[in-house]
Amino acid sequence: MKHNFGAGPCILPQEVFHQAAEAVLDFNGLSILEVSHRHKDFVAVMDETMDLVKKALHVPSGYSVAFLQGGATLGFTIAALNMLRETKKAGYINTGVWAAGAIKEAKKVGVDVSVFASSEDKNFSYIPKDYTIPSDVDYIHFTSNNTIYGTQFKEFPKTNLPLVCDMSSDIFSKEINIGDFDLIYAGAQKNLGPAGATLYIVKDEILGKSTSSFMPTYLDLKQQVEKESMLNTPPVFSIYVAMLNLRNLLANGGVKEMEIKNNAKSVLLYNEIDHNPLFRGTVATEDRSNMNVTFLLENDSLQESFDKMWKAAEIVGLPGHRSTGGYRASMYNALPIESVQVLVNVMKEFTRING
Ligand code: PMP
Numbered sequence: 001m002k003h004n005f006g007a008g009p010c011i012l013p014q015e016v017f018h019q020a021a022e023a024v025l026d027f028n029g030l031s032i033l034e035v036s037h038r039h040k041d042f043v044a045v046m047d048e049t050m051d052l053v054k055k056a057l058h059v060p061s062g063y064s065v066a067f068l069q070g071g072a073t074l075g076f077t078i079a080a081l082n083m084l085r086e087t088k089k090a091g092y093i094n095t096g097v098w099a100a101g102a103i104k105e106a107k108k109v110g111v112d113v114s115v116f117a118s119s120e121d122k123n124f125s126y127i128p129k130d131y132t133i134p135s136d137v138d139y140i141h142f143t144s145n146n147t148i149y150g151t152q153f154k155e156f157p158k159t160n161l162p163l164v165c166d167m168s169s170d171i172f173s174k175e176i177n178i179g180d181f182d183l184i185y186a187g188a189q190k191n192l193g194p195a196g197a198t199l200y201i202v203k204d205e206i207l208g209k210s211t212s213s214f215m216p217t218y219l220d221l222k223q224q225v226e227k228e229s230m231l232n233t234p235p236v237f238s239i240y241v242a243m244l245n246l247r248n249l250l251a252n253g254g255v256k257e258m259e260i261k262n263n264a265k266s267v268l269l270y271n272e273i274d275h276n277p278l279f280r281g282t283v284a285t286e287d288r289s290n291m292n293v294t295f296l297l298e299n300d301s302l303q304e305s306f307d308k309m310w311k312a313a314e315i316v317g318l319p320g321h322r323s324t325g326g327y328r329a330s331m332y333n334a335l336p337i338e339s340v341q342v343l344v345n346v347m348k349e350f351t352r353i354n355g
Pocket of ligand 1: 008070071072073074098143145146147148166167168169187188
């Protein structure tokens, strides 16, 4: 068995892999890969998946759930187009590559973006805290967990303005108050399911209020919600596996229990990083992510030796993002604490030999 610390697509529960494999061969007599998305059996899957999202995250009434394609990357554009109002301005927090992607795409569809907070001065190694939220904008956008750098908002920006969040890499990992948000979007391929589907949780009030003259049908959340994510062929398999994964999540204590487990995993690994003299963390302690743990070797010349050791322990997916280097241990929901312990043991043994 490999220990998958990959950043995404990533590990899902083993039972889910087995159930998904079974459905590829037999989903009510057909393969899940060949069933029509209009067939009642798949419509039931779509309905249940939306329902499970609402249950898992305690989505209040007045909100809708939709599954689209295009990943969070298309979400950057969809968010901007759907949130644009009279001022055509928006406030963005820049916490790295994905936040910058959201800014770039918003500008492309005519949003006058004000970056009112940024951690670029220190290579995105912290979450900005001292900022003034502009008042004359249509909405505020931020990225709750910065997958590449390993930083995470522990407290969300407080504002009366419509709040939009890219939650791709920490949704379902901890309890959140959906009522604080007007729009949340997240690629499925972290804590939800396989790549292919993108989740949108949207406050119904905001639907159909865009002032953008450019609004392709597919990108209009109002139409997507009205058509119950069946405006065109949805990513059937990705949604099916997301349903299996959400069933599994709820059967195992839901997001609340997951948060406890994720905290335990991160305490275990950060503790080792902090106490092991051959390693150091790369981000501000108070902003450390529970999902993506980034760290460096104190001495680069030992890299080959460390790499050999974790690879021998059947660990995969540990190298950092190509833009940052170092190491990144992604510890999404399905990664068992036993895998984290294997990594910690390797780090200890490495230091015993080289320290
Ligand atoms: N936002 C965040 C926070 C991400 O981690 C990623 C992908 N890792 C993206 C956006 C881009 O997502 P996608 O590949 O689904 O377009």
